[in-house]
Amino acid sequence: MLLKLLFGLGLALAAAAALLLLLLIVGGILAGLLAPFLGAVPVSYNFRSLRVRWASTLVAILGIAGTVGVFVAMLSLAHGFHATLVASGSPGNALVMRAGSTSEMMGGITLDSIRIVQDKPGVAHTPAGAPLVTQEVVGVIPIPLIRTGTDTNVQVRGVSANVLQIRKFVQLAQGRMFTPGLDEVVVGKNALQTYRGLALGDTLHFGGVRWKVVGIFNAGGSAFDSEIWCDARILSQVLQRPPDIFQSATVHLTSPAAFQRFKDAITSDPRLNLEVEREVDYYANQSSTMTRLITVLGGLVALIMAVGAVFGALNTMMAAISERGREIATLRALGFSSWNVVLSFLFESLLIAFIAGLLGCLAVLPLNGWTTSTMNMQSFSNVAFAFQITFGLLSLGVAFALVMGVLGGLLPAVRAARRPVALALREL
Amino acid sequence: MISVNGNQANSLIQVRGLDKTYRRGNEDIHVLQGLNLDVDQGDFVAFMGPSGSGKTTLLNLLGGLDLPTRGSVTVAGDEITHMSRRRLTQWRARHVGFIFQMYNLIPVLTALQNVELPLLLTRLSRAERRRHVETALAIVGLSDRMQHFPRQLSGGQEQRVAIARAIVADPTFLLCDEPTGDLDRKSADEVMDLLQRLVNEHRKTVLMVTHDPLVARIAKLTLHLEKGVLVEAGARQDAAAGAVS
Numbered sequence A: 001m002l003l004k005l006l007f008g009l010g011l012a013l014a015a016a017a018a019l020l021l022l023l024l025i026v027g028g029i030l031a032g033l034l035a036p037f038l039g040a041v042p043v044s045y046n047f048r049s050l051r052v053r054w055a056s057t058l059v060a061i062l063g064i065a066g067t068v069g070v071f072v073a074m075l076s077l078a079h080g081f082h083a084t085l086v087a088s089g090s091p092g093n094a095l096v097m098r099a100g101s102t103s104e105m106m107g108g109i110t111l112d113s114i115r116i117v118q119d120k121p122g123v124a125h126t127p128a129g130a131p132l133v134t135q136e137v138v139g140v141i142p143i144p145l146i147r148t149g150t151d152t153n154v155q156v157r158g159v160s161a162n163v164l165q166i167r168k169f170v171q172l173a174q175g176r177m178f179t180p181g182l183d184e185v186v187v188g189k190n191a192l193q194t195y196r197g198l199a200l201g202d203t204l205h206f207g208g209v210r211w212k213v214v215g216i217f218n219a220g221g222s223a224f225d226s227e228i229w230c231d232a233r234i235l236s237q238v239l240q241r242p243p244d245i246f247q248s249a250t251v252h253l254t255s256p257a258a259f260q261r262f263k264d265a266i267t268s269d270p271r272l273n274l275e276v277e278r279e280v281d282y283y284a285n286q287s288s289t290m291t292r293l294i295t296v297l298g299g300l301v302a303l304i305m306a307v308g309a310v311f312g313a314l315n316t317m318m319a320a321i322s323e324r325g326r327e328i329a330t331l332r333a334l335g336f337s338s339w340n341v342v343l344s345f346l347f348e349s350l351l352i353a354f355i356a357g358l359l360g361c362l363a364v365l366p367l368n369g370w371t372t373s374t375m376n377m378q379s380f381s382n383v384a385f386a387f388q389i390t391f392g393l394l395s396l397g398v399a400f401a402l403v404m405g406v407l408g409g410l411l412p413a414v415r416a417a418r419r420p421v422a423l424a425l426r427e428l
Numbered sequence B: 001m002i003s004v005n006g007n008q009a010n011s012l013i014q015v016r017g018l019d020k021t022y023r024r025g026n027e028d029i030h031v032l033q034g035l036n037l038d039v040d041q042g043d044f045v046a047f048m049g050p051s052g053s054g055k056t057t058l059l060n061l062l063g064g065l066d067l068p069t070r071g072s073v074t075v076a077g078d079e080i081t082h083m084s085r086r087r088l089t090q091w092r093a094r095h096v097g098f099i100f101q102m103y104n105l106i107p108v109l110t111a112l113q114n115v116e117l118p119l120l121l122t123r124l125s126r127a128e129r130r131r132h133v134e135t136a137l138a139i140v141g142l143s144d145r146m147q148h149f150p151r152q153l154s155g156g157q158e159q160r161v162a163i164a165r166a167i168v169a170d171p172t173f174l175l176c177d178e179p180t181g182d183l184d185r186k187s188a189d190e191v192m193d194l195l196q197r198l199v200n201e202h203r204k205t206v207l208m209v210t211h212d213p214l215v216a217r218i219a220k221l222t223l224h225l226e227k228g229v230l231v232e233a234g235a236r237q238d239a240a241a242g243a244v245s
Ligand SMILES: Nc1ncnc2c1ncn2[C@@H]1O[C@H](COP(=O)(O)OP(=O)(O)O)[C@@H](O)[C@H]1O
Pocket: A423, B022, B023, B024, B029, B031, B049, B050, B051, B052, B053, B054, B055, B056, B057, B058
């Protein structure tokens, strides 16, 4: 009872402290940024002081810039991964899997079920009247990476021949589509660049079959770009899966708005035990584990670096105020208030942070669009994706820099302002 | 009229029973003990006394940079010894011009910007500030050094910039702590000519600490700080003569 009370009290205190810190940070940043308008000490004083003390300023700038760089790079990595997977889904497509599956890898839909699905309302058809549905089989095969020569898992997707009409953003860049019934594959453009032996005309061995690469497709930077596509029926045989069982079906809808009608029709059909999801949502969910992992890991690294950077800024500002003790005292003697002194030094520290923030962002900007790859935790296969640096992430980086600046600058600024004038004037 | 008896009414600066005690470790250092002083507008007074006798302490109390242990300082009717720190800061900006031995110019600001500093605490427009700064620098004879940084000036020139800064906002009185202490004879003479002109032509009130009898002679009256109180030079000689006879 007492323990519980103490615990609650501690929690409340911690929350209050956190709130106070937040207020201090936000208030400090606002005050510091507005210092040119709120304060009386001219900002040229800060600009020139920083320049005169350039060596020490540089140390603080580099510390914060490095932290911001790592922070933005990590976020853009997570963002790029998320964007790649989200791009794989079309809003006008619905993914049908066996009820209870969280991933295509776990599915299992019979051909009979797919025939029922095809006739449901909301399914788009070709002008000739054929339903736009691709029933798919997925598997992973080991292929060496070009860069290291070591094997990695590559996703192979057996698809229907009409798949390009369903995933309309996927286009053939070289060669042609595979011929249904033949041992032919088409390769995504990232797969071509990442894995060995996938060029047009190359032969690929897996499942005891020699596959010929007959085309290269561009899937617009989505996860499909890391895949190899072939005829679903042949893949099913080769992987020795039961005949007429697929892992998923992707349906092109008459319009994105038709989704609910289509979903209701399937879930209310007692013959079917299937789950329907928008293709976009499926891929967005798939990305969340990895995105979270990158964000948390990146955040942790950035946090540790931030502690160092804050101490760097703190040290620089402490040195600044102790070197300028007599200058500050002179300003105070002339009638500048302690508030003016606090504002001036907050501004100076935020100036350092701002420059560092810009520098950190600038340093990682070349990473934008740079392609790397990682294991997709859901499909256990390698996915290529690019760093995506957005204006929002850059702003976040600068904001992070300002937080470090205010944490490093607040204490020295207050100390500078509180020092008794008569005492400080006696300093040499 | 300048007086140390504490019986004058209506003087510009009235100091009554001023005590200042510093604590160092367990020891109390009684620097000022019941000091009285009256100074009128347009007076020029020099304080002398051995090092450590409390001259800087006295100026700090007169200028509102520090608070006394006991006693009062009243300037133009305002008793500053009971003001809050905030009001005291505003009072300094309005009423006091400080001149220091080491000039205390801000090294990263130009002469113009240094002189402008006190005006940044007023409501003057940019153009008006500029005019005031030009006038002040003209008075100290440095109109052609406005864009110079302190390190590009000689010591004497630096001190004249500091004087321009002290007078630019037209304060009630000037406090100078050994203004020539770091200058050669010629520069010291220039600075003293300037202070004298400020008193004679501009009716400024100047209170100055100095070690140099030649410098002190320029003031209207020299007061000695002895055992925590001020004594007039003449009075001291009388006392000394009395002691001998
Ligand atoms: N902040 C302080 N704390 C303790 N002692 C001080 C302090 N300031 C001055 N003193 C002492 O007070 C005495 C008078 O100092 P000061 O006013 O600077 O004398 P002066 O300017 O005449 O040389 C000296 O003994 C000095 O050491």
